[in-house]
Amino acid sequence: MIQVWRVGVGEFAEALLARVREARAGLAAAVDAEDAYAASVAQSDLDDVVWLARRHGIDIEADGE
Template sequence: MGGFAEALRERVRAARAALAVAVEAEDAYEVAVAQDELDDAVRVAWRHGIDVGADGAVADEG
């Protein structure tokens, strides 16, 4: 599951970055879209046992 897990972690990272940009821009629509993507990515990670942290932060598996 290494490739899948890394792709999912990257999806979480990208979603968090998009959310930060949207919040900074004070764009309510983009905040909602980015938050939905982050929520979905975290939900998929959880279903597959991939720890991305409670807030969506990607946890180090080391």
């Protein structure tokens, strides 16, 4: 049997905002470490999660963190 998880819009938005914060932190850490490969991977992750947030109308700039 397939189990279906129900997630509210607020929970979805908060999860995406958390992913944005994590991706930004990962990118900053990679840049600080001067690790070009890790920075590229982190930037790609950030681009993906920002695209997803925008696709669902979630304002990542209003996050405040």
